Amino acid sequence: MAVNFKDINKTVALVGTDAVAEAMRQIDPDVVAAYPITPQTAIVETFAQMVADGKVNTNYVPVESEHSAMSAAIGASSAGARVMTATASQGLALMWELLYIASGLRLPIVMPNVNRALSAPINIHCDHGDSMGARDTGWIQLFSENAQEAYDNTLQAMRIAEHKDILLPVMVLLDGFIISHAIDRLDLVDDDVAKKFVGQYKPEDYMLNASQPLCVGAFDGLYGYFFEFKRQQEEAMRNSVKVIQDVGKEYGAVSGRPYDLFESVGLEDAEYVLIALGSAAGTVRSEVECLREQGLPIGMIKLRVFRPFPAKELAAALAGKKAVAVMDRSDTFAGGMGGPVFIELRSALYEEEKRPLLVNYVYGLGGRDLPVQLVNQAATELGEIAKSGQVKQMVNYLGLKE
Amino acid sequence: MNWDIKDIKDWDWRKHPRGGLIRDAGNAKKFKTGGWRSARPLWDEEKCVQCLICHIFCPDCSIKTKDEKMTGIDYDFCKGCGICAYECPHDAITMIDEAEARKKEEAEEGRA
Ligand code: SF4
Numbered sequence: 001m002a003v004n005f006k007d008i009n010k011t012v013a014l015v016g017t018d019a020v021a022e023a024m025r026q027i028d029p030d031v032v033a034a035y036p037i038t039p040q041t042a043i044v045e046t047f048a049q050m051v052a053d054g055k056v057n058t059n060y061v062p063v064e065s066e067h068s069a070m071s072a073a074i075g076a077s078s079a080g081a082r083v084m085t086a087t088a089s090q091g092l093a094l095m096w097e098l099l100y101i102a103s104g105l106r107l108p109i110v111m112p113n114v115n116r117a118l119s120a121p122i123n124i125h126c127d128h129g130d131s132m133g134a135r136d137t138g139w140i141q142l143f144s145e146n147a148q149e150a151y152d153n154t155l156q157a158m159r160i161a162e163h164k165d166i167l168l169p170v171m172v173l174l175d176g177f178i179i180s181h182a183i184d185r186l187d188l189v190d191d192d193v194a195k196k197f198v199g200q201y202k203p204e205d206y207m208l209n210a211s212q213p214l215c216v217g218a219f220d221g222l223y224g225y226f227f228e229f230k231r232q233q234e235e236a237m238r239n240s241v242k243v244i245q246d247v248g249k250e251y252g253a254v255s256g257r258p259y260d261l262f263e264s265v266g267l268e269d270a271e272y273v274l275i276a277l278g279s280a281a282g283t284v285r286s287e288v289e290c291l292r293e294q295g296l297p298i299g300m301i302k303l304r305v306f307r308p309f310p311a312k313e314l315a316a317a318l319a320g321k322k323a324v325a326v327m328d329r330s331d332t333f334a335g336g337m338g339g340p341v342f343i344e345l346r347s348a349l350y351e352e353e354k355r356p357l358l359v360n361y362v363y364g365l366g367g368r369d370l371p372v373q374l375v376n377q378a379a380t381e382l383g384e385i386a387k388s389g390q391v392k393q394m395v396n397y398l399g400l401k402e
Numbered sequence: 403m404n405w406d407i408k409d410i411k412d413w414d415w416r417k418h419p420r421g422g423l424i425r426d427a428g429n430a431k432k433f434k435t436g437g438w439r440s441a442r443p444l445w446d447e448e449k450c451v452q453c454l455i456c457h458i459f460c461p462d463c464s465i466k467t468k469d470e471k472m473t474g475i476d477y478d479f480c481k482g483c484g485i486c487a488y489e490c491p492h493d494a495i496t497m498i499d500e501a502e503a504r505k506k507e508e509a510e511e512g513r514a
């Protein structure tokens with residue numbers, strides 16, 4: 001459903017998809033090429049309406065598949081345009097080969113991805129299997145807890161992507177249905193504030209620059225420099241940590257909502273810590289705060305940035321903790337290694353002299369609900385691990401019928 | 403921009419323009435691809451009537467021309483597809499085996 005945004009100024013009630021569309025309206029990208037897929041459809045539908053209503057100057061390219069959407073985005077971005085698209089699940093999967101091309105060509109494309117499980121069996125509900133599968137495609141990945149963060153992350157993503165030391169594509173992740181289709185209260189910054197924050201895109205290299213011929217996407221040859229280009233990509237990803245933090249601070253200054261790599265509750269005195277990302281962070285926070293009021297030494301970390309993985313920063317934040325539980329809304333099927341966040345965190349903590357005990361809770365696959373009772377169960381088990389110093393089972397399935 | 407790649411083989415990974423960009427035009431000329439060829443077109447100037455059909459059909463711009471006349475075949479880029487030979491209305495181009503042609507050339511070079 002299209003929303004009339006005309007009279008909305010500051011505090012609004014919007015579904016997550018419309019919150020993202022609002023950010024896109026304020027960014028006013030030169031080109032949007034997109035294909036509808038549940039639960040992302042409402043983003044591009046609302047945005048297409050904005051284009052039709054003349055609220056943006058965007059060239060909207062309705063393509064016949066997500067493969068084409070990302071291809072068109074890559075072409076337009078190479079030409080020098082500021083480009084966005086949006087997708088979810090199978091759509092993201094269909095973009096696969098292009099995801100690597102976008103990052104390999106260092107194109108600052110911003111793409112909200114509404115997290116939805118990947119088939120089979122066919123399931124349209126939330127889990128992080130789609131974007132976690134794309135974690136090694138060279139895209140920056142920002143997770144959102146609610147519509148507010150999906151909106152804020154989208155504005156910031158443009159700045160991060162286009163930063164001259166980065167020039168990498170960015171995925172903004174929001175949980176399917178839980179965020180995308182639920183009405184949420186959020187604050188939008190004024191248009192002029194948003195526009196000033198995002199700024200103008202002035203690409204250094206672009207194909208439509210007649211005074212500087214440019215070849216994009218050349219064959220690297222049998223004895224080329226592919227290796228060197230990949231190392232540069234890794235360097236850009238490393239540099240992006242500071243840029244993400246700087247942009248988050250700057251965004252805080254104009255909006256009152258500063259952002260960092262992750263956010264925490266009670267780390268100063270917590271002995272054990274729960275880590276979550278996406279919408280589950282809200283449920284986890286509410287339970288953790290409740291348990292802290294009861295005097296339990298528990299804390300939480302909400303991970304916002306998954307790529308680059310803030311390994312050093314997380315290790316520092318978790319130094320001296322007795323036990324840590326990682327909540328993963330996807331599995332890696334690595335054969336007992338646990339979910340992707342767990343695997344990364346475990347690796348990040350390896351160098352620490354005093355490593356906390358680690359336990360993994362895979363939950364919510366295919367949209368399986370995460371009620372507070374389940375978070376309480378994980379928190380209670382984590383407390384026991386911290387007390388006994390023993391992890392009975394490293395990888396656990398929370399909410400699985402067993 | 404001055405695209406000086408003389409010592410590119412020794413460049414540190416930081417030096418390359420990001421994303422494999424080439425800030426230059428017409429540089430495909432520097433990357434000779436004729437080595438892929440397994441058949442070689444031979445042009446018989448006597449039979450040629452300068453209709454330039456071969457020039458139009460060659461998918462690789464390998465028919466050399468000067469002042470609107472065909473002047474030969476650019477073996478640095480010709481892939482040996484044989485289209486020119488097939489299209490030539492006067493059988494002025496014939497295809498021969500590339501390996502044998504090379505062997506012969508090498509033998510001749512050896513003699514010289
Ligand atoms: S097609 Fe044959 S006759 Fe015509 S220009 Fe080419 S070689 Fe000569």
Ligand code: SF4
Pocket residue numbers: 443459460461462463464465475476479480481482483484485486487
């Ligand atoms: S063989 Fe093919 S590539 Fe070579 S000159 Fe003839 S048409 Fe061109």
